[in-house]
Amino acid sequence: MAELGETAAAEEDHLDGLYGLTDDLIRETLAAIGAGDRQRLKALTAPLHAADLADLFQALSAHNRTLFEEFMAEDLDPEVFVHLDEAIREDLIEDLDSEELAKVVTGLESDDAVELIEDLEDADQRALLETLPAVDRVLYEEALGFPEDSAGRLMRREYAAVPSVWNVGQTIDYMRADPDVPDAFYGLFVVGPDNKPLGVIMTSRLLRSKRPVAVTDIMEPDIKLIPGTMDQEDVAFLFRQYGLVEAPVVDEAGRIIGVITVDDVVDVIHEEHEEDLLKLGGVKADDLYEAVADTIKSRLSWLCLNLLTAVLASVVIGFFQAEIEKIVALAVLMPIVASMGGNAGTQTLTVAVRALAMKELTTSNALRIIGKEVLVGGINGVVFAVLMGAIAYFWFSDLLIGVVIGIAMIVNLLVAGLAGILIPLAIDRAGADPAVGSSIVLTTVTDVLGFLCFLGLATIVLL
């Protein structure tokens, strides 16, 4: 492990001093936990940002983690829970009684609190909500009334807004005087008498304007109103597309009910991308911190599906047992055709899944891109037909075997290109997520057709 240690140290070098968690710190924390030295633990963790402290929790084993939580007790910054991986957060929350949990929730901003509450079991959620003051409870219940992963769950309830009849001076005086104005915001919303947002004023713009100027004169009227029910993926798309810093969330009547800021969206973009990556790899969720049993459960269904498709491909091979018995070279060469088809198809599929997620694959260009992929597949097919044909010819001293594998390669790479784009398009059209399952459908197609084409051709040409 010494070697691994060196890499990690080298890795952190370019972040030195900027990223709070170091291997030394982990070692010292472990030592302090082992010695049960609360004072030392508190001294070690005091300079850490909540996000680094969360990473520290994640670097520990489950046993040490629980001990660490107990030792820290009420000194633990509630923000740490926000930064924890879900699996670990659940574990740590389970160790808290409802009073301790209520203390954590009240220590958080409203959007962070909702993130914590929404993951609780129904009974725990109800129990927790009952311990909270009525005004908070209503707020959280409203947020939880929005669908999971929606703008309504993501938004912060504390926002800064001023009436459209005010001027800069009134606005500044109000903000200096009113304790209800949130402490940190980038823009102020200008709202009409019906509480509908009319525009936004960057605080820097406000700072640079003279007191008598009307707020409507310096506001940016071209704002994106986010419906509370909008999916967070669409919210992230809008923020990225338009370089938004914050956007008002509105109810069905168009009245402002909250605000989403770009730092929350950074997390969403991160999450959504990560989900896509994991889904394409056949993993349901980030299972790094899950128990072995949970990891097995989450991966088993994908492998079961894969077994089915692998058996299907084998059944196809089974049709040609007599031929393979006569020409055993077929058995040697057949995995190559399937493997090349699978890989070429995966290339196309990856580009297509990404383009669908980015809304870059649309009706207006779908036909053009399908045509391009077929062309790419065909040309690649010819290249590898020549290459593999030559290899097979020299290997088995049989020209016909070379010809058969060559033709099979062309057909399979053509099919791979076509399937790589059509499968995700079809899954997307059916309203499902093309990142899930499309790769298994693709390899089934390329395996089955690869074996069928190669062995079928061989039967016709060679026997």
Added chain:
Amino acid sequence: MAELGETAAAEEDHLDGLYGLTDDLIRETLAAIGAGDRQRLKALTAPLHAADLADLFQALSAHNRTLFEEFMAEDLDPEVFVHLDEAIREDLIEDLDSEELAKVVTGLESDDAVELIEDLEDADQRALLETLPAVDRVLYEEALGFPEDSAGRLMRREYAAVPSVWNVGQTIDYMRADPDVPDAFYGLFVVGPDNKPLGVIMTSRLLRSKRPVAVTDIMEPDIKLIPGTMDQEDVAFLFRQYGLVEAPVVDEAGRIIGVITVDDVVDVIHEEHEEDLLKLGGVKADDLYEAVADTIKSRLSWLCLNLLTAVLASVVIGFFQAEIEKIVALAVLMPIVASMGGNAGTQTLTVAVRALAMKELTTSNALRIIGKEVLVGGINGVVFAVLMGAIAYFWFSDLLIGVVIGIAMIVNLLVAGLAGILIPLAIDRAGADPAVGSSIVLTTVTDVLGFLCFLGLATIVLL
């Protein structure tokens, strides 16, 4: 294509009115381009955000795109170039003469201009820089002096800073009076006499403070100073980890030279994730908009590598030709073992690559996670050994074949779990990117060992 059209329309429904680009707009633009109607084109595109206009360009064929650019001419918002995909941007820039290009560059903020300039060929870059005013030229040459994908390239040169001896009133007066203060910013840096950043003041905080308060009293002193040479991936990590909104970029002496804001980081996070996804899929870069020849070139090397590994696996099968001739069931069943190993390994690999990128796989937990993956692989192996053993037994009415494939399955899933974590760790340790190439090494290992184990065992047990 009518069916695809309906989906796209349904897809856009939840963004209706919020995302500027619609299928109708694309159709109308095409009609106006066909008719050569400049007035209509300008009317159609006037309400569009630059990002939507860029998407519109991307939805057109290469031919129509060039026509569109010509018709728009000097009415084209320079910002559009920033939002374009690289391949398309290059095409469109090639159509501009150096004077037109200079006009585009001067119409952009400094960070956006650098993004455009850095992609130009050396000769074009020099030609362009010479047409620019000296003050701009020095600025860009400085930025280009930083490594590609570094903080120095990413930063904006315009930032708001005030001396640490000022108070709120002086700051506000300065910002109202000085035309050099950037128009939009979220925080003001407080700098010492040596121009080293001491802290940051959120503009909202400044707004809410009384005039006589010293800036050092309301600044947040705990700031992250980004070295100009830092890789943008590390910059993105810091912003995400600490929820930063903006951070000062400093030179080697620690003096502030620019600022990076979260909206630039959103793009970086997006890019880096996308690269990881594409690399795992065996695609070098986003090739949706590339010409067929470029796409083929970029995908060919990966497929060549895959051909090599597939041939290697076939060579292994070749060792067992005599055995396969005797028991043809081996040929039928052997792809199943390899396929299951490949898929199980890919699951582990995906989680590991992601954890490495997120700095969640470190020395302190590597051994624990390796142990977990071996355990998961072993248990999955037993599950599928029983399943597949039973299937093989009933299929070929041969108990020994069932036993052989069962044992091979256990061995291969164990190996897959181990290889899925060790391969990316080793590539990362060698200083390379574990997202590139790790999947091809993995499938080589699982294919070769899968075939070797299954056919080898069969030789010992069955013959």
